[in-house]
């Protein structure tokens with residue numbers, strides 16, 4: 001029987017275990033940095049908007065087959081927000097319209113479905129307190145209303161509170177100034193109770209065009225839909241996603257003439273769409289549509305005649 005020095009064996013094993021632990025740690029760090037970003041769509045329900053306003057100059061006889069309107073000419077649109085999770089941040093992109101609007105407003109836009117962004121996040125095991133950043137593409141009510149909630153208090157005076165108490169809220173200086181003194185054409189979309197309190201509470205932060213919100217998440221300012229709206233180019237793993245916000249609200253809007261009548265500078269929308277779609281084709285981007293009632297995400301191709309069309313549609317959960 002070989003003579004075993006027990007203390008030697010113990011220290012040898014200890015070194016082995018130590019080396020294994022170091023290697024394991026390095027391996028998991030590599031794994032974490034590879035998978036460092038996770039994208040999840042967070043639904044904030046549906047609203048109804050006039051089909052003519054959403055499809056602009058496109059004749060009704062064409063769009064009514066795509067998104068059939070009701071007897072008031074209203075079509076259903078989703079409010080599809082995005083959660084970007086990194087090792088140390090949980091960034092929510094847009095918040096839907098929220099639940100604090102009155103009955104008159106509700107009668108107009110007929111919000112329905114899972115309107116509570118907090119409940120939608122809970123379905124993914126995320127609490128409102130966990131959100132570190134709320135990135136508001138722009139301050140139209142259907143994108144930022146959920147940022148602030150109202151809590152019924154004594155007598156009938158509701159109090160406003162940040163829905164995500166630990167988050168930094170992101171906008172930009174140009175768009176903020178625009179929303180604070182809106183033009184008559186757009187003012188029905190900017191409700192001060194949806195964003196002014198963020199500044200009062202000291203939660204508001206501004207970002208610039210081309211800046212990264214976090215590594216791999218780059219701001220693209222757009223001027224066609226409204227002043228300095230922010231779309232996001234997101235590099236996650238080996239894929240590039242583009243959260244189009246209202247520059248390309250649905251997969252139908254990838255056709256260049258489909259520009260919303262809401263847009264303040266439709267010819268700029270046309271140029272901005274063209275630039276996004278060219279890159280989407282050449283770089284294989286996955287476009288994410290905030291308002292499409294059906295299609296979450298798509299890759300684009302260009303036909304022989306130079307038209308942009310949907311190549312393949314995807315559910316985001318199958319991609320990231």
Ligand SMILES: [Zn+2]
Pocket residue numbers: 138140225226246
């Ligand atoms: Zn908008």
